Amino acid sequence: MAIIERSITTTEAFSVATPSTSLGALKRPVSSTGWKSWLFTVDHKKLGIMYSAAALFFFIVGGLEAVLIRLQLAAPNGKVLNADLYNQMFTMHATTMVFLFAMPMAGAFANYFLPLQIGARDVAFPRLNALSLWLLVVGGLVLNASWFLGGAADGGWFMYAPNSGPIFSPSHGVDFWVLGLQVAGIASLIGSINLIVTVLNMRAPGMSFMKMPVFTWMILVVQFLLVFSLPVITVALVLLMFQRSYGATFFDVSQGADPLLWQHLFWIFGHPEVYVLILPAFGIISEVLPTFARKPLFGYPFVVFSGASIGLVGFGVWAHHMFASGLGPVSVAVFSIATMAIAIPTGVKIFNWLLTMWGGKIWYTSAMKFAIGLVVLFTIGGLSGVTHAVAPSDTQQTDTYYIVAHFHYVLFGGMVFGLFSGFYFWWPKVFGKMLNEKLGSWNFWLMVIGMNLTFGPMHILGLQGQPRRMYVWTEARAGEGFFNLGFWNLVASIGSFILAFGVLMFLINVIHTARKGKQAPADPWDARTLEWLTTNPPKPHNFDRIPVVHHLDEFFHRKYESDPVTHNMRQVATGEELVRAEEAAADAHIHLPSPSYWPLVLAVGVGILGMGIIYGAPIMVVGGAVVLLASYGWALEPSTAEDIDFASPSDGGHTKEIATHG
Amino acid sequence: MAETATHADQAHHSSTGLSNNKLAMWLFLGSECLLFGGLISTYMLYRGRVITGPRPNAIFDIPFTSVSSFVLLMSSLTMVLAVTSAQRKDDSRTNLWLTVTALLGATFIGGQVYEFTTFYREGLGFTTSLFGSSFYSLTGFHGVHVSLGIILLLSLVGMIKKNKITGNKAEVVELIGLYWHFVDIVWIVIFTLVYLIPS
Amino acid sequence: MSTTAEHHEHGLSDSGYVKIALILAAITALEVSTYYVDFGPLFMPALIVMMIVKFVMVVSYFMHLKFDNKLFSFLFYVGLGLALFVYFAALATFKFFIA
Numbered sequence: 001m002a003i004i005e006r007s008i009t010t011t012e013a014f015s016v017a018t019p020s021t022s023l024g025a026l027k028r029p030v031s032s033t034g035w036k037s038w039l040f041t042v043d044h045k046k047l048g049i050m051y052s053a054a055a056l057f058f059f060i061v062g063g064l065e066a067v068l069i070r071l072q073l074a075a076p077n078g079k080v081l082n083a084d085l086y087n088q089m090f091t092m093h094a095t096t097m098v099f100l101f102a103m104p105m106a107g108a109f110a111n112y113f114l115p116l117q118i119g120a121r122d123v124a125f126p127r128l129n130a131l132s133l134w135l136l137v138v139g140g141l142v143l144n145a146s147w148f149l150g151g152a153a154d155g156g157w158f159m160y161a162p163n164s165g166p167i168f169s170p171s172h173g174v175d176f177w178v179l180g181l182q183v184a185g186i187a188s189l190i191g192s193i194n195l196i197v198t199v200l201n202m203r204a205p206g207m208s209f210m211k212m213p214v215f216t217w218m219i220l221v222v223q224f225l226l227v228f229s230l231p232v233i234t235v236a237l238v239l240l241m242f243q244r245s246y247g248a249t250f251f252d253v254s255q256g257a258d259p260l261l262w263q264h265l266f267w268i269f270g271h272p273e274v275y276v277l278i279l280p281a282f283g284i285i286s287e288v289l290p291t292f293a294r295k296p297l298f299g300y301p302f303v304v305f306s307g308a309s310i311g312l313v314g315f316g317v318w319a320h321h322m323f324a325s326g327l328g329p330v331s332v333a334v335f336s337i338a339t340m341a342i343a344i345p346t347g348v349k350i351f352n353w354l355l356t357m358w359g360g361k362i363w364y365t366s367a368m369k370f371a372i373g374l375v376v377l378f379t380i381g382g383l384s385g386v387t388h389a390v391a392p393s394d395t396q397q398t399d400t401y402y403i404v405a406h407f408h409y410v411l412f413g414g415m416v417f418g419l420f421s422g423f424y425f426w427w428p429k430v431f432g433k434m435l436n437e438k439l440g441s442w443n444f445w446l447m448v449i450g451m452n453l454t455f456g457p458m459h460i461l462g463l464q465g466q467p468r469r470m471y472v473w474t475e476a477r478a479g480e481g482f483f484n485l486g487f488w489n490l491v492a493s494i495g496s497f498i499l500a501f502g503v504l505m506f507l508i509n510v511i512h513t514a515r516k517g518k519q520a521p522a523d524p525w526d527a528r529t530l531e532w533l534t535t536n537p538p539k540p541h542n543f544d545r546i547p548v549v550h551h552l553d554e555f556f557h558r559k560y561e562s563d564p565v566t567h568n569m570r571q572v573a574t575g576e577e578l579v580r581a582e583e584a585a586a587d588a589h590i591h592l593p594s595p596s597y598w599p600l601v602l603a604v605g606v607g608i609l610g611m612g613i614i615y616g617a618p619i620m621v622v623g624g625a626v627v628l629l630a631s632y633g634w635a636l637e638p639s640t641a642e643d644i645d646f647a648s649p650s651d652g653g654h655t656k657e658i659a660t661h662g
Numbered sequence: 663m664a665e666t667a668t669h670a671d672q673a674h675h676s677s678t679g680l681s682n683n684k685l686a687m688w689l690f691l692g693s694e695c696l697l698f699g700g701l702i703s704t705y706m707l708y709r710g711r712v713i714t715g716p717r718p719n720a721i722f723d724i725p726f727t728s729v730s731s732f733v734l735l736m737s738s739l740t741m742v743l744a745v746t747s748a749q750r751k752d753d754s755r756t757n758l759w760l761t762v763t764a765l766l767g768a769t770f771i772g773g774q775v776y777e778f779t780t781f782y783r784e785g786l787g788f789t790t791s792l793f794g795s796s797f798y799s800l801t802g803f804h805g806v807h808v809s810l811g812i813i814l815l816l817s818l819v820g821m822i823k824k825n826k827i828t829g830n831k832a833e834v835v836e837l838i839g840l841y842w843h844f845v846d847i848v849w850i851v852i853f854t855l856v857y858l859i860p861s
Numbered sequence: 862m863s864t865t866a867e868h869h870e871h872g873l874s875d876s877g878y879v880k881i882a883l884i885l886a887a888i889t890a891l892e893v894s895t896y897y898v899d900f901g902p903l904f905m906p907a908l909i910v911m912m913i914v915k916f917v918m919v920v921s922y923f924m925h926l927k928f929d930n931k932l933f934s935f936l937f938y939v940g941l942g943l944a945l946f947v948y949f950a951a952l953a954t955f956k957f958f959i960a
Contacts, residue, residue: 124682189693197685200932203677227693228943235700239799248788248795250704255792256711264951265700315943319954331954635817636826680930688933692940699944703952728893735889739882742923746875836925843924847916854912858892859905 029595040595042126043540047133048112049430051104054137058100059503061144065093067500070454074493076475076486086471087154088173092144094157095177098277099184100140102411105419106280107132107188110195110219112430116531116538117213119204119547124197126593127634128190134603135187142610143180146173153177156469158270158321159240161251161262166244172614178241179610185230185237186606192226195219204530206549210304213529213553214297217304218283221311222276228315229272236265245613260325267318275314277411278378279307281418282349285371288425289353290553291525292368293360299352300552306345306352313342323391324398332391339389343382350379365525366440370421373448377413381406384459399469402462408455420447420506427513428520432536436517439509446502453495457488523575528556532575533582544586596637602630683829687837691844698848701800702855708792710861715790718797719860721781730773731853734808737766738846741839748835756835757819763842764815767808774805797856804852807845814838872928881922888915 029040038046069089072078081089115123123129146152153173155164164174199220203212212220240262242248249255251262290297297303319327319335327335353375362368384406388394397403420443427435464483466473478485520536532555534543551557558578560569605626612620676682709718744759778798786794818838821827827834873881888911900907921927926934952958 125686193686193689193693196689197682200678200685201676201680201682207677224939227689228696228940231693231695231697232700232947234697235704238803239704242788242795242799246788248799249792250708250795252792255713257792258707258955260955261704261707264954268947268951315947316950318947319950327954328956632817635821678930678932680932684933685936688936689940692937695937695940695944696947699948703948707952707955707957724893724896728889728896732886732889735885736882738885738919738923739878742878743875746872746878749872840924843919846923847919850912850915850919854892854908858895858908 029597037595039600040130040597042122042130042593042595042599044111044115044123044126044129045430045538045540045542047129048108048110050133051108051111051136054133054140055101055105055108058096058140059105062093062096062101063500063503065089065096067496069093070493070496072471073473073489075490076473076478078472081471083471084151084154087156087469088147088152090469091154091156091159091177092147092152095143095153095181096140097411098157098273099181100136100143102277102415103184103188104136106219106222106277107136107191109215109280109284109419109422109426110222111191113426113531114195114216114219115198115202116429116534116542117216117529118199118202118207119530119533119543119549120198120202121542121546121590122593123194124202125194127596127599128194130596130599131602132187132191132194134600135190135606136184138603138607139180139182139184139187141180142176142183142607146176146180149176158263158266160266161240161259162253162257164240164244164262165251175241175244175614178237178244179613182234182237182241183606183610185234188226189230192223192230195223196227199223204547204549207554210301211549211552211554214286214300214303214307215280215283215529218279218286218307221307222279225272225276225279225311225314229269229276232265233269236262236269239265241613260322263322263325264318267321268315270321271318272311272314274410275310277415278418279310281374281415281421282307284418284422284425285353285374287529288367288371288421289356291425291527292363292365292371293357294363294526295356295360296528296553296556297352298355298358299348302348303352306348309345310342313338313345317342320389320391320394323394336389336391340386343386343389346382350375350382363525365424366435366437366444367421367424367525369441369444370417370424373444374414374417374421377409377417377448377451381409381411381413384409397462399467400462401458401466401468404468405455405458405462408451408458412451412455417447420444423506425525426531428524428536429531430537431513431517432520433513433517434520434524435513436509439505439512443502443505443509446498446505448502450495450497450499450502454492454499455495457492457495461485461488461492521576522579523559526559526575528553530554533558533578535579535583541590541592544582546587547582596634598630598634598637602627602634605630681830681833683833683837684840687840691840694844694848698800698803698851701796701803702851705796705800705856708796709856711792713791715794716781716784716786717861718793718856721784721786722857723777723780724857726773726777727853727857730770730777731849731857733766733773734770734846734849737763737770738843740766741842745832745836745839748832751832753822753831757822760815760819760822760835764812764819767812767815767842771805771808771812774801774808800852800856804845804848807848811838811842811845814841872925873922878922881918885915885918 029036038050041047068081069086072080072086072089111123111129115121144152149172151171151173153159153169153176154171155169155174155177159174159177162168199212199216209217239248239250243250243252249257251257251259253259286297286303317335317339319331320339323332323336357372384402388397388403388406424435424440427433460483462468464479464485466485466489473485473489475486522536523532530547530549531538533547547554555575555578559571559573559575561572562568563570605623607623608626609620609623612618612623678685740759740763744756744763747755747759778801786797788794788798815838818827818834822831892908892911895904895908920937926937
């Protein structure tokens with residue numbers, strides 16, 4: 001499909017439509033408003049918004065699952081969930097949060113802002129971009145359909161073998177889980193190839209790699225991690241699917257199988273995945289901190305290269321998730337050292353952020369608060385991470401709440417805070433309105449308090465030995481005094497409600513802003529990067545003219561110049577003036593990609609195909625037929641004649657197009 | 663690319679001067695290395711683990727597989743000839759070589775079907791042993807890739823005939839060629855590791 | 862984006878490709894001969910070396926990496942290198958190479 005994808009198809013200036021027949025029968029969708037304009041869009045901005053809407057929905061689903069878990073554990077002999085349902089709950093909580101919230105939300109930011117940050121009008125493959133979104137939605141639906149079709153997966157998010165096999169997990173839950181992840185994985189793989197090519201090839205003139213914003217850099221690293229780690233989980237999922245659906249023996253110990261094979265395959269993917277989750281947040285706050293400290297990012301090349309080296313070393317540390325599995329002393333020592341090594345580039349970043357703020361005129365907006373929150377909370381999680389790298393202490397902590405505490409500090413305190421920082425920072429860019437700062441402050445503080453109350457006590461619970469997946473505890477075995485498990489479980493549960501309330505504040509803020517939010521000025525934060533060199537929200541074609549880049553932080557350097565005498569930066573233009581100037585000098589003819597039915601049809605076909613694996617061959621045949629039809633429709637859909645992409649309408653491009661398709 | 667750089671509309675320039683499609687294809691192939699790597703490793707780990715059913719050395723028919731491997735190897739040559747024909751804008755030659763490539767690929771798949779049925783009759787089912795599961799998964803996955811390649815090649819022939827390719831024709835041929843050669847190099851590895859080196 | 866891509870590509874001529882294919886065929890014949898002739902201790906290393914040679918030849922010539930932009934080689938070989946690294950390491954933890 002990628003084969004005939006064109007990055008740009010021709011239309012008259014600013015319009016989005018190319019009504020040419022596809023497959024003889026269907027005309028290309030042409031709406032630029034209404035629901036059709038969303039369903040069939042290939043605009044990276046609309047796709048980005050839909051990504052974030054889907055991710056936010058799953059964030060709420062996963063969050064409610066978490067609250068149920070905490071309700072069950074709040075008091076001894078919990079009755080909220082039975083053991084089986086509890087297993088499903090924590091499995092789906094983790095799976096949903098990782099694959100359906102965190103990755104798509106990072107994908108939403110990447111989709112929306114990466115082309116804007118590099119001065120492009122869209123991604124390299126707009127239709128594939130739409131396909132990624134719809135596959136993700138299909139994958140999420142398949143995954144969660146299991147709730148209504150016989151129970152969800154219950155093997156924990158890493159679904160260890162042989163527990164995931166047909167004997168120990170007889171319901172279809174794991175099958176749905178496998179298929180849902182497989183489909184979501186394909187979505188991410190396509191998305192990552194798309195974004196890498198976009199960064200490599202679609203940068204504005206003058207934007208060399210070392211002039212790219214850090215967010216773009218981190219997204220690039222993440223996409224490389226995805227491209228090379230997703231196939232590994234694909235293999236693992238295929239093996240598991242073959243075992244469950246077709247009787248293969250891969251994890252069947254009675255046949256001499258090694259269940260550790262699953263662990264290796266899962267974590268070879270799973271550890272890079274951890275960086276897939278955190279690096280986008282690092283990228284976001286590397287934009288937010290300099291903006292609100294009003295200083296350039298301290299040590300830009302160090303931040304970039306430490307991010308890249310985190311990515312690279314991230315491929316060599318997976319077995320630290322398996323220290324308790326009997327790998328043998330040599331393997332444990334090697335992976336232990338490699339894991340400690342990763343603390344170095346991470347530490348470099350922390351110091352870069354601190355030194356960015358050092359001596360700056362800090363402006364404590366909600367975005368800035370969340371960014372600082374990330375630096376603090378991630379550091380706590382990072383430090384407990386170092387204790388896992390030490391194999392002997394890790395053996396003690398394995399499968400206890402200490403682990404739960406650690407990864408929630410890095411993922412919630414790190415990643416989620418970074419994403420929220422991004423919400424507040426970029427909301428005016430996307431929707432043209434400012435999120436309310438007062439509600440934002442409530443949002444932030446409730447989340448900080450809630451998160452520390454929820455996950456802080458888990459360190460104590462874990463070191464006291466509370467197992468990670470225990471569904472019920474009894475007063476008789478809860479211990480005494482300060483280390484009483486009951487007390488800390490209750491604190492954690494109360495914390496989770498405060499946390500949920502904090503998130504609710506954000507949703508209230510969103511609704512409040514949509515109804516009576518204040519209109520955003522062109523450059524509300526005195527920002528630094530190219531995405532602000534256009535209107536809020538950006539026009540369909542992003543930039544009225546493609547910017548030519550001379551500096552890192554190009555937008556800032558267009559606003560400020562160094563005074564030749566004092567060497568202080570002085571303002572020479574406002575952001576608003578710059579945006580106006582761009583509008584005045586707009587390109588006459590701008591080619592935009594055209595909407596298409598096929599990404600949506602193809603994604604639905606893949607979903608049906610997957611259902612066929614569970615419910616039998618006839619459904620598979622239907623799904624396969626839809627996939628085939630969509631693929632041919634896609635391949636035959638006239639993008640444009642090849643010259644058109646390069647010829648501007650003024651020298652005959654447009655007439656030529658009519659000649660080709662007319 | 664110099665040609666594009668002169669245009670006023672900067673939206674169409676490519677920062678590296680390389681084709682988007684080709685970059686994407688190479689990334690995809692790099693990613694596929696990890697996919698087949700995982701399947702090959704699974705096979706290597708499990709090939710000796712047979713409790714019931716035949717062992718690898720008892721069942722492989724090296725002369726037969728050598729012939730089908732050779733057929734697939736030669737299909738890479740015909741593929742590359744299709745690419746050079748396409749670069750010379752010689753549509754009929756391109757189509758000829760593409761068709762020959764697809765036929766060679768189909769021969770290989772035919773051989774694989776024959777091999778699978780023979781093995782099955784000799785007692786090696788998909789569920790018989792770890793060796794069986796991992797062998798059929800690995801070679802089956804490869805077979806699916808070849809089959810997909812055949813579909814791509816034949817579709818390409820049809821599209822060239824009907825002049826339905828709106829993009830750069832030579833590049834489309836080249837991209838499908840890259841995929842085809844990749845499937846071939848995977849078989850080069852499988853042929854040695856699975857068939858020639860006994861467990 | 863790619864109309865001119867062919868102009869600065871220097872692939873081989875058709876006869877050059879045929880020569881490559883002949884070499885590949887010869888190596889394959891040599892590989893198959895190990896099934897009939899005893900290579901002694903050289904058996905395994907010889908097969909591995911021949912496999913690598915064939916692999917690299919197809920990638921470099923048929924797939925043009927030798928003539929193409931280095932970025933393509935980078936993207937492919939990073940994937941290949943990572944695959945080799947992670948799977949060798951994983952198999953090593955199973956003591957695959959000791960037994």
